[in-house]
Amino acid sequence: MPEFTPPQVQLAGVAPEITLLVSALILLIVDTLIGERPNRWFLPVMATAGLVLAGAFAASTWGDNELQLSGAIALDGFASFVKISLAVFGLLTVWVGRDYLVRDALEDSEFYALVLLAVAGMMLMAAAADLIIMFLALETFSIALYVLVAFKSGSLTSQESAMKYFLLGAFSSAFFLLGIALTYGAVGSTALYGGRDPVSEPGIASFLSTSPTANTGLLVLATGFLIIGLGFKIAAVPFHAWTPDAYQGAPSPITGFMAAGTKFAAFAAILRLFDATLFSLRAEWRPLVIAIAVATMIIGSVLAVVQDDIKRLLAYSSIAHAGFILTAVIAANDRGVSGALFYLATYGLAVLGAFAVVSVVSGQDEARVRLAGYKGLFFDHPALAVALTLFLLSLAGVPVTAGFFGKLVVFGAAVQASYSWVVAIGVITSAIAAFFYLKIMVRMYLEESEGESSPLPIGRLAAGVIAITAVATIGFGVVPGPLLRAAEDATMFFQPAPETGQAPLGG
């Protein structure tokens, strides 16, 4: 009779996620126990504590390289890098959100709990080494975000946006699930890596390394559906249509969080899935991703030109950025992976900063979101205008800002993989994108404000977030070395091989 061996429970890989879940629950309970108070300062404090602790857990596993929980969770530098970044994004969101909620009298413990849950889902996404876990993570943060988008309880647009986002999200999840099912059909498992023996411990990577190419047809089809599901989350064309509406309707701090966090989490999954696990199938998925990247860059940049609402404009800009980052996915080399990580981290900081400025400028109930509202901002609120300029310059990729090095490494990786023509399109669309960033700057510096300048109450937390992101945006632009090196050190459990060599085996 076989001896009963209890499954090994290793929690290091999911310690940050557990921390966040527990913090969210404690936060809800404490709020209920304490009851109504005029100033519920303890809510952001508790959320901050939870995020800091989660970030610390993620940092403590830096350098580990193993699979945990029966091969479902990857504990590696890649996941650590993403998790630390997400913890920072979460912190910035909580702080900007606090000022925003207080101003619009919307503060509720649910907001903080949902942000923590969303961050937990996003973190799990980066560590998932099994498609089912990946799907659970995706749904976890998506559902939290659906609610957060609708958080402006009095606002119809907010409700409408959430509804659209939810319906289309459900639609895309169906395709992602279909992709998982097809994968299972082809491989006999949903694990990304699998064990040494492909028969007893099947997994995608081990399947690909042992099966003849003729048998991969079903997996190729599955790949297509997985691209669709994840492409929706990164707002890639043609799965992007929800983006402008959801970005416009959501509370500004949440919009920033979606742009920074959702994109990072979904791209982490894409990088792990395509540039590592499905690396040897790259000849099959590459043309598809190229087509999507090119369409995304063009549509995102071109459509942003005519937007006259700053949140919609930044939504299209985020679509274009998804296209730029996809060029790194296409490269499918080490530089592409580290470049994408660097890009996503610095893009996240700039976009969070930009939306922090938007939260402040848009004022009570977000009444001032038209571009016209930014006329003469420099003369009324020079610090805000200068900070926003900095973020926009970084988004445009102008040197001495972090965005420049982001574009440099991402495009450099694609050039190294001989996809110069994709980079050429990227550069042209960047130039188009620069146009609408400049358009905002022209409004702020060269035009006179309409009507009398109203005083903008700038909360201390929001001011702090703007200062932090501004300093980081300049700092990583002048001294990109440390972050670049960290991104290079963030090796994946299953590393993509150099373009010429054989893909190494997992395990």
Added chain:
Amino acid sequence: MMGVQGEVAAGFEPVLAPLIIGLPLAGAVVLLIFGKRIGRLSGVLACGTIGLAAVAGLLNFIALLGAPEESRSTTQHLFDFISVGRFQTGVDLLLDPLSLVMVMVVTGVGTLIHVYSIGYMHGDPRYPRFFAYLNLFASFMLLLVLADNLLLLYVGWEGVGLCSYLLIGFWFDRPSAAAAAKKAFLVNRIGDFAFLIGMFVLFGAIGSLTIGQINEAAGALSAGVATTAALLLFAGATGKSAQIPLYVWLPDAMEGPTPVSALIHAATMVTAGVYMVARFSPVFEASGGTALTVVGVIGAATALWAALMACTEYDIKRVLAYSTISQLGYMFLALGVGAYSIAVFHLVTHAFFKGLLFLGAGAVMHALDGNTDMRHMGGLRRPMPIVGYTFMAGWLAITGVIPFAGFWSKDAILAAAWVEGNYVLWGVGVFTTLLTAFYMSRLYLRVFEGPLRTPEGTHAHDAPLTMAIALVPLGVLSVAGGVINLPGLLTLEHFLEPVVGESLAPEGALAFILSGIALVVAVAGIMLARSIYMASGAEARRARFVRPMAPLVNGARHKFYVDEIYGRLIVLPGKRFALFCADVLDRRGIDGIVNGTATLIGRTSQGLRHIQTGYVRNYAATFLLGVVAVFSFLILRVVAG
């Protein structure tokens, strides 16, 4: 700033070296942002940062002196700057005798001038802004001299140019100041462009921008490449250090506040070219004589040319500006005959006495409501003794009277030219000594000696305390600064020898004869000025003296029409070409393309916008189209494959 104490290669241990640059930079940033709130204390803050930087510089200087001679060069890596592929450049500081001598000059003289500015700029509405720029300038200048690679040096080089522009045009509401700032910037751009290309040539030939590696590899360069690179670098130096043909901006730069003229346009920034040539002396040596000959000839010609114009100028600051150009010419003459350490010696003494002379001129202007015309002045030594006596020290130093500082350094330059066998350069140098003694005596005697004369409605008073505090130490240094390199001891030369090599000096009787000639010529210049400006019957003698040289004097008075010639030959055609580019090429050609593209994108965008209807069913339909496209692509691929 990353770790204050980064990685250190071989050599001595630097002491808080990043602070030398970091402190003034931090001061500038704080003053730029919070200047208005800090208000009157801005000056004190700025003096504090540069003063502490001077202390940090001194500590490093002491650390270096304590090290044995072979380990007196250290590079300190602060952080990586750019690493793209094989191209790696870090932010590294080079601490060696040459850079630390420059640091001592910049922070030492810089601190005194900062203190002086507290008094001089008192009451200016943009007082904090002035000190922010001054601090910013100091940090860029220190970056320039401490940079371990050409790229970083270039950052400092452009940075000081920017600060010079901002400070010349500090009173930008005066059109002449704005124009002067623009002129300085544009003329410097020409030099900077050549410098940049020189940098590319060196990188192309050697594959590195690090100073040490360039100098090591320079010997292996072909003479042609070395000459090209050296001349391009020197072209950059002619811009920054105001040599022929790019000197025209410096006289106009006197539109800036006087402390700026003293700090930037006399003591420090304009000597950047001298420093740079000395720093890259192996590259200049590698060209086999050509490049150094050019440097020496241009230097000597500039020395003479500027001295001629100084003789007829009436504006005290502009006299000093021409004198600066002329003295810089001496330094390049020294570089041209391979006497690098002597050039640096003159750079140091010149920083003392020229800084002093400018500050003295500033004190006079301060007392006389901004008047600068020496024809309206006279006998000012009595009402303002501190300014008068310190100015006298500066005057005797620059004319080269023994034992003042300028005597030793100028004498060493002329002697080196003679020993090198460059008798023509020596002759030009000696003649320029005569002119220098003449125009400086003319300035000093007219302003400070004779009967008291002040412009109408002004009342001369001595310098306030903060200004006097700066004048006195510089006066002492102008008198005694020569001790750093007395003949026989040659302290500074031996100190610099590991970096720039030995300088030749005459021996025995020849040394005394050459010094004697220089001294006699200087005294003759002073006597000449005295006889036609001071002694009784000076008016008549002056008329007799000037008459035979009327065309020359007239020419000098009009600056030999160089500005006009440049205007006709370069600026006007340049403007026409620019207008052509702007009107025809740009507005109709490129703008047409750009606007056309923009219109096209705008229209496309407007058209595509209609897809974004706001209806979920339409969004889902788009989505589904995408799915169909993906799916059919893959099916076809799988079936075909």
